[in-house]
Amino acid sequence: MSELVFVKLGGSLITDKAKPLCARREVIASCAGAIAQALSGGTQLLLGHGSGSFGHPLAARYSTRRGVRSPSEWFGFAAVAHAARLLNVLVIGALLEQGVPAFPIPASALAIARGGELRSLDCRPLQEAWEAGLLPVTYGDVAFDDEWGGTIISTDQLFAFLAPRLRPHRIVLATDTDGVFEADPHRFPGAKRYQEIRAGECQAVLRQIGAASGPDVTGGMADKVRRMCELVRSMPGLRVQILSGHVPHVLAAAIMGRATEAGTTIVA
Numbered sequence: 001m002s003e004l005v006f007v008k009l010g011g012s013l014i015t016d017k018a019k020p021l022c023a024r025r026e027v028i029a030s031c032a033g034a035i036a037q038a039l040s041g042g043t044q045l046l047l048g049h050g051s052g053s054f055g056h057p058l059a060a061r062y063s064t065r066r067g068v069r070s071p072s073e074w075f076g077f078a079a080v081a082h083a084a085r086l087l088n089v090l091v092i093g094a095l096l097e098q099g100v101p102a103f104p105i106p107a108s109a110l111a112i113a114r115g116g117e118l119r120s121l122d123c124r125p126l127q128e129a130w131e132a133g134l135l136p137v138t139y140g141d142v143a144f145d146d147e148w149g150g151t152i153i154s155t156d157q158l159f160a161f162l163a164p165r166l167r168p169h170r171i172v173l174a175t176d177t178d179g180v181f182e183a184d185p186h187r188f189p190g191a192k193r194y195q196e197i198r199a200g201e202c203q204a205v206l207r208q209i210g211a212a213s214g215p216d217v218t219g220g221m222a223d224k225v226r227r228m229c230e231l232v233r234s235m236p237g238l239r240v241q242i243l244s245g246h247v248p249h250v251l252a253a254a255i256m257g258r259a260t261e262a263g264t265t266i267v268a
């Protein structure tokens with residue numbers, strides 16, 4: 001049986017977060033190449049991607065993350081879903097260009113949330129996709145919510161929900177920076193990188209990490225670190241690596257489980 005790996009292409013990596021609806025097509029293409037390489041090495045993948053400057057600015061404008069009630073908020077819900085899907089179309093297109101049979105799995109069609117947290121998600125389409133030899137590609141999306149009407153579900157939430165059910169060997173989160181830093185390395189080039197974060201140190205790390213640059217309704221790096229620390233605590237064998245997606249051969253190596261010093265590793 002080949003190893004199952006969850007891979008996320010972060011929204012800050014594949015879009016320009018400073019410019020609404022601005023995809024970094026050349027980055028998407030080079031990540032698609034890394035994914036094609038990892039797949040040809042026999043790794044089984046669930047790919048997810050963030051929403052960056054597609055879903056987040058609209059979700060911020062309509063406060064979609066905090067619930068959806070009025071007609072104008074429902075309009076926003078539909079508009080956010082559309083923007084998130086537009087980016088997914090670009091990611092899927094880049095993978096198809098590489099000969100990878102990428103298949104979209106939108107959380108909005110399969111998931112139900114309660115109070116902003118994922119409550120159910122039908123995993124069968126994922127299993128069917130793998131059995132058919134397809135690469136399932138999910139993404140941060142809107143979801144109906146039992147308490148709030150609607151909300152936003154991030155890719156990190158999807159991975160945290162799916163990991164205990166599908167038991168991946170590792171999770172690779174590709175971002176715009178080479179891991180987790182004490183401060184935003186784009187603004188503070190001397191900022192120190194964490195090579196490893198132990199789940200028990202999570203609170204101290206969270207106090208250090210800077211806020212996301214550009215609108216991010218799902219909490220940016222801090223929320224990612226918090227969720228991944230919780231996850232490895234409940235699945236102690238699991239290894240989460242957060243690293244730059246800008247160097248395709250390093251990304252491919254991380255996905256294939258080859259030892260690399262890149263980025264930050266989160267362990268129990």
Ligand code: IP8
Nearest residue numbers: 050051055140154155218
């Ligand atoms: O970029 C957020 O997902 P993320 C999804 O994975 C939307 O945090 C639509 C804002």
